[in-house]
Amino acid sequence: MTDDREAIVPVWTLATGDVRVPALAGDRPMTAERLTELRGVLAALADEPIATLEVHPLSDKLDRGRGIPLDAGSPLAQHLSQLITQSAKSSSVAAKATATGENLYRMVVPAKTAAQLGQGIVRPMAAKGVANGIRGAFVNSKGTIVDAASFVPVGKAAAAGAAGGAGATAGVAVAGSAALTVAAPLVLMAVAVGVSAHADHQRQQAITRITELLEQLHDQKLDDERSELDGCRDAIDKATAILLDQGKLGVSLGLDSAVHAIGKALAAADRRLTKWENALDELPEGKAVEIDTLTKSFPGVDDDGGTFRTHLELAGLAIALKRRVIVLQAVDHAQSDPGNPFENFARALKADQQRLDELESSIAGVLERLSALELTRTNSFRPVLTTGEVDRLMRAASRIRKLGDGVMVNSRATDVAIDIARNKDGSVVVFPSQPA
Incomplete structure (x- = not known):
């Protein structure tokens, strides 16, 4: 595995409602392990379900046939595009990462929220060794595998979803709290399609x-x-x-x-x-x-x-x-x-x-x-x-x-990952949800 310690991964914390939680993340880079811990803490403290959204380079080797394609005019694609556009105005990290228009976005839903949705959403019935997911290594623009990437919170993002569609407006959670972007329609659509x-x-x-x-x-x-x-x-x-x-x-x-x-x-x-x-x-x-x-x-x-x-x-x-x-x-x-x-x-x-x-x-x-x-x-x-x-x-x-082999009885809920490949024209492909 190639170690690329210069990789910077913007990450949004998305809430499905207007919530107030302690500002735990700040605006400094963090490790993947720290991000996982933070997601768990926020899920425990927030009254509304939350998720995180990471942006990674898009690999040419990704098998798009495994996902569900949605055109640029679909609600999910529109909500994602609006989040990207508005975030790029206030965050140079987000602007640089999303400049090409082609990226792989990974939404991770905490185990607490996944349990509320039902344990079957990522629970395969398959023997050991049978490939069920589409999980693969993230690669950078040079095609090398990213190992020690730094995750940078994107704060002060503007509204991530317009009124209509799934129905809820979106905006930034109240001042003094963590940088939570209220984006119920985006989370709803991503989970539903995944x-x-x-x-x-x-x-x-x-x-x-x-x-x-x-x-x-x-x-x-x-x-x-x-x-x-x-x-x-x-x-x-x-x-x-x-x-x-x-x-x-x-x-x-x-x-x-x-x-x-x-x-x-x-x-x-x-x-x-x-x-x-x-x-x-x-x-x-x-x-x-x-x-x-x-x-x-x-x-x-x-x-x-x-x-x-x-x-x-x-x-x-x-x-x-x-x-x-x-x-x-x-x-x-x-x-x-x-x-x-x-x-x-x-x-x-x-x-x-x-x-x-x-x-x-x-x-x-x-x-x-x-x-x-x-x-x-x-x-x-x-x-x-x-x-x-x-x-x-x-x-x-x-x-x-x-x-x-491979059967799971009363398995513990895990974080759920949903990968979304976004093309230059704004259309997306949403891949099957999987354990994060």
Whole structure:
């Protein structure tokens, strides 16, 4: 890793409401560790949710296909442009960093606020080693990796969002407090698009895995389930584009039909989950389980494919799609009350995500219990295992143990990072939210 100690990173502290907190940062450069500490302290002291926004050079190697593009006229792009323009007038550091018009902006939402939005917004259901995020090293204009960058607070910034759009006006928090720029619309839109992109990234992964599994199973019923769920994407994509441009959702979009299909899939996942939990409860405690006994309740669990693994992926697909719908509903709800968009957004998002979080946690619990089982061969009159039985037992044990890899049950909330690539024309690409 190349150490570039001259790198200066402007950072704004954004509030979603007019708050007063002690001036802890000052205007001197700070380390990344100090910035993280400061963000946590401000989140604890502020009555309204806060976030920080960093600006970094934009790498040509960034995979834009992973994000959601928004044109320069979209509310998020406009709010970001206004923040940049107004900040450049009062801060030479911000002016220099944003002069090219092309930058990567990283918004970090503190763990406290992320928890208020629901733990599922950055919680992947994937095995270890599977790439879920788009996190990559930040590079400077020379293409070298920035290691020891100095973060410089941008204070006294002017309004970051105009009235309208998500609805709230923006300005600087009261004098004598920390340099908090009130920018509820900017934070709302960034979180909404980042969460939506994260959910769609999970959907893409689930579809790929389901397709591979179905090619082995040749199960028409499960193939129909997959097709019905993935068919919801078109309506959800259109609704996302309309809402992020401040439009109103209409019946003609087909979103109601998509929600119905997703609801059916979630109900099927609930039924299957209950069967799995009951089957595990019936197993003898503290004793080895015969492979054939296990595969009766979990068909294909001892193989790379199988019905059980397909059911898992279908549940993950339904959850990912539902998370996108929840974000749409939360944004729609927030924009209906221009006075406090982020508060309404957070309330709606958390309430509706709770069921999904519980379902996801319960499925993870089943996988953990399965991975901890001790396996034995099916009862046989032969006292010695054949070579084939030994091979099957070893393969099954290895595959079942791996079911617990990467699952997270009741994981602690972490800071959430949302990367936004801004082009010279003011258009942006928002990447999936990820643990910071």
